[in-house]
Structure formats: structure tokens, C-alpha cells
Amino acid sequence: MIPYEQIIGHLRQLPGCNDIQYSSFRDNHRLVVPKDCIYTVLQRLKDDFNFDMLIDITAVDYLHYPDARHRFGVVYCLLNTQTGQRLIVKTNLDEPDLQLPSAFSLWKAADWLEREVYDMFGIVFEGHPDLRRILMPETFTDYPLRKDYPLRGRGERHDFPVISRAES
Amino acid sequence: MPLELVETWDEFIDQKQYLYTLNFGPQHPATHTTLRLILTLEGEKVVKAVPDIGYLHSGFEKLGEDLNYNQYVTIVDRMNYISPVANEIAWHHVVEKLLGIEITPRCKYIRTILAELARISDHCLNIGAAALDLGGFTPFLYAFYQREQIYDLIQEASGQRFHPSYTRIGGLMYDVRDEWIRGVRQFVQTFPKAHSDIHRLLTRNRIFVERTKGIGVLPRELAINLGCTGPVARASGVVRDLRKDEPYLAYGELRDTFQVVCATGGDCYARYLVRMEEMLESLKIIKAAIENLPSGPVNIDVETKEVLPPKPDTWRTIEGLIQHFELIMTNRGLSTPREEIYGAIESPNGELGFYIVADGSDRPYRCRTRPPSFVHFAVFPYLAVGHQISDLVAILGSLNIIAAELDR
Secondary structure (H helix, E strand, O other): OOOHHHHHHHHHOOOOOOOOEEEEEOOEEEEEEOHHHHHHHHHHHHHOOOOOEEEEEEEEEOOOOOOOOOOEEEEEEEEOOOOOOEEEEEEEEEOOEOEEEOOOOOOOOHHHHHHHHHHHHOOEEEOOOOOOOOOOOOOOOOOOOOOOOOOOOOOHHHHOOOOOOOOO | OHHHHHHHHHHOOOOOOOOEEEEEOOOOHHHOOOOEEEEEEEOOEEEEEEEEOOOOOOOHHHHHOOOOOOOOHHHHOOOOOOOHHHHHHHHHHHHHHHHOOOOOHHHHHHHHHHHHHHHHHHHHHHHHHHHHHOOOOHHHHHHHHHHHHHHHHHHHHHOOOOOOOOEEOOEEOOOOOHHHHHHHHHHHHHHHHHHHHHHHHHOOOHHHHHHHOOOOOOOHHHHHHOOOOHHHHHHOOOOOOHHHHOOOOOOOOOHHHOOOOOOOOOOHHHHHHHHHHHHHHHHHHHHHHHHOOOOOOOOOOHHHOOOOOOHHHHHHOHHHHHHHHHHHOOOOOOOOOOOEEEEEEEEOOEEEEEEEEEOOOOOEEEEEEEOHHHHHHOOHHHHHOOOEHHHHHHHHHHHOOOHHHHHO
8 A cells, every 4th residue: 555645745746736735534535636737646646556446526616615715626536446545636626617627538437427517516527528417407507506506496497398298 | 248349330330220219218117217228229239328317316415405414314315215224324424424423332233233234125126126127026026025024123123114214423313122133133044044045046047047147247447447336346356345445333343254245257147146145244244243232322422412312311301402402403503523524335236425525514515425326327338238128127137226326
């Protein structure tokens, strides 16, 4: 098992990646990576440190979060199946530039996970082969897990076309 | 075999005018739940399968942001409704990890037993339904009778059969009774008979073997690359089980009582065999846990101000009532660290994780579920290509897709 300090030391030497932040909480080890070098970091982690499984991609909208400095955070949970090491890589995004490079070329698991993040938060993954909505209908226009989307109240449902039994 | 075929087919796909499209689902008996496939077929052979999901999407993660850490357990229940207790245990395991709570030994053991009962229940349904789809009705009935026994045990423990909402932060809703312990002991004795019945009906059954062997082969590298966990990954030779690798609850102490079941085939038959053997391993864990069940309180100390007091205390003592109100009132409640955490357990389907962002209040700011069904269904297009329509049913059954967990 390679110590986390060594991994971070290696990653900080990559061009443009010297301000990678590291923190740990309970048994979670986390990196905050600048948006521009996220793909390089993920690629290095997969190729050099054998983080061969992508467990999860998710996003968080920090709109109402106390003392938050960025609007969105995209979180990659990685796992090394040989040693059982886990690493959580996070990158921050701000409007209007909600674009990230897709991790599909590294892990095929990113396919649906990125589609879900796009569906729920409107974050676009460049280079994704098939970036469509996955859970919401294709005609849906909003991003439901953003904090400015209401939990209850009148929503898109009222604009859905009503089909009668004869038309269906 | 199927993966090589798709490469050559894709080159000529435009020239093949005789390909046609078939809509499979969303309400097809073989999908068991509400999911839809758009199949491109050449005769009966599948050239391309495009899953279309979202029919059961009901915004669980959005609801979680409005409910507190104890209330959300009722929603978590409804994700994988085949083994609801496993979801509850996963949720509160992560919440307790966030709060830094160490639960009592008795609670650990009870939760372990419940989690393993849920695993047996889930595998029973999976195997029974897979056999039913392939034309075997009898194993389905045997499996469902055993599920019925497990429901009775869950009812005995929690008062609810299907969606028990039994776990709480720092413990359980209430302690189990001696009848439950007797019931679990009896289940441990009677289950192997039913298991061997199913075993003898299916494992060497020529129809079943020919319908599943070599169907939907998932190679090891692809399984890792696609993020598969649980029985699906273990059937492809990925030796990984969170119960051994990252022990939680009582699995650390019971580590020697069970083994990780793996296969190398990666086909539907291997996944069936892994599930069958896992049930017996689960039974060993239950047996060891019920005989070593520690005494003592099931909840952590009320003084920590993190656990709800027992109901009689709430009704009869002023301290209990105050404590209850402190946790329940909207302007009071639990205080959480302003942190983010990912935690996971080995659910029957695979790694069930939660990513919780806490903002200091008693509600999660964001509670992301890492659903194993979602990740496993993304594998389906890779497995389906090159097979006949009738094999799709076998593949779907072996992946154990639960649409409520898939869509959340």
C-alpha cells in the first residue's frame, strides 16, 4: 500500500497541480484538485497508483452552504481493488463555466454516473459519448438537485402534455 | 465471445437493412420492475441494447435534504425493497461514522444478524425469480417460503414486515425479545433443508444450466472497469467483500466464521452459484452471531444527546421527555460536524454507499446514494450483445436490478 502522502507528493509535481489540497476525516482521504488538472490527476491515479475502480461520481450544490466559496463540487470516489485503498477526489466549479472533461476514457463506469450528474446538476462532461438525461424525461428543462430548485410547489409537471386514452 | 462479435457488427450496421427495433418493457413480466430496453435485433439476436431508465424516479435524494437523519431511514427503506434492513443499516452506519458514534456490542450483533437475514432474503428472491423466468416454478415457491420466514423474524423484531425502519442513530428502535432469538435459531436449523432443495432442483438441472452457462459473460477486467461490486464482481473473479476488507459492525469479530465466495466464470451460472454459496456463508455468520449475542443495552448512552430515549422513558420521566424534545423539535435537534463523508457497506447487491454532506444542522445538506443496481444496470448493454432475446431475461435476473434503487 502506497502512503497517501507519497501519492499527493507525486501529484503535486505535475504541471499546474501544485495547489492540490489534502485532508482526512474519519477514514476518508480527500483531495481537492483544481478544475483544470482534474483529468490529469485522475489519469495519474489510475495508471500510476492503480486506482482501477471508479466507485461513484456525484456533485454537491453549495448554494446555501455556510461559508462556501464555490457553487458546485464534483466528487469522484476511487478504489484500488488490490490494496483496498480509497481516495475521494473533489473539484470545484462555478457558474457559468460548468464543464469538466469526461472520465469515460479511464473508467467505463463513468458513463451513467456522469449522465446522472448532468441530469441532476447540469454539469457538462466534455468528451462523454452519450450525454443525455438519464432519470428525468428528455423534455425536462431544469436540474432538480440544485438548491434553487424547489422541493415542492408547482413545477414542470404542470406543463407536461396531457394525453387522452383515445390519443395514446 | 459477445464482445468480439460487436466490433465486427458495428462496421456494417448501416448496411444491414433487416435489423429491427424492439421495445422491451417498461411493463414486461420478465423485467420484474419498471425498466425499459430498446433492442436492435437481427432475427432473434441482440445487436444493440439501450436501457431507458427513470420510470420510478421519485427524488429520494431531494427528499433526504428535507428530512432529518432519523426520518430519512423510512425513505432509504424503499430503495432496495427486497432487503430493506440492509439499506437502513447502511444509512445509519454512515451517519454514525459522520457523528463518530461507536454503537454498543449488542446492537452491532443484532444489526449483523439482520443484515445477513436481508442478504439471504435478497438472494432467495433473486434465485427464485431467475428460475421462474427460465421456466422453473418450484424453486421460486421454496425460496419465497424462506423469505416469508425472514419477514416473520423482521416483524418479530421491529413490528413491520416489509419496511421496518428499525435502526436509529446510535442503536435500534427497541431491543429484540427472546422469541426473536428462538426464531433466528430455528431459521438457522430449517434453512439448509430448503437451500439443498433449491440446490438439487437447479444446480444440475440441464435446462437451467444450458440457459445460464456461458450467457452474459463479464470478464474480470471489464467488471473492475465498470465498477461492479458484490456477487456480480465476485462471480467474475474480483475477490472483494467489504465484510472482510473493511470490517464494520461485528464482522471484524466474526471474520473467521465465514469465507468470501468467488467464481471465475463470470456468466449467469457463476453469479447463481456465488449467490447460492453466499447464503450458506451468511447462515454461518448468523449462527455464530446469535450464539455470541452480547447482553447489555442496545442503544448508546442517552447522555450523549445523540440517541432518542426509550419510549417508556419519554412517557414516564421528565428527563426522557426533554431529551426526546431536544432531538425532535425543529429548532433544536442534532448538531453535526460541518464535514463530508463517504461510507459503504456490503449490501446483498454490492457496495451500497452514502455520500453525506453535513452543514451542522440535523438534516443532511446532501445525501447521495451509491446504488449498486444503477452501476450494475450500466453493465447490461455489454452483456446483452450477441445473445438471443430469451437470454436477456436470464441476464437481467442474474444482475438483480431493483428499479426503485436504480431510479431512486
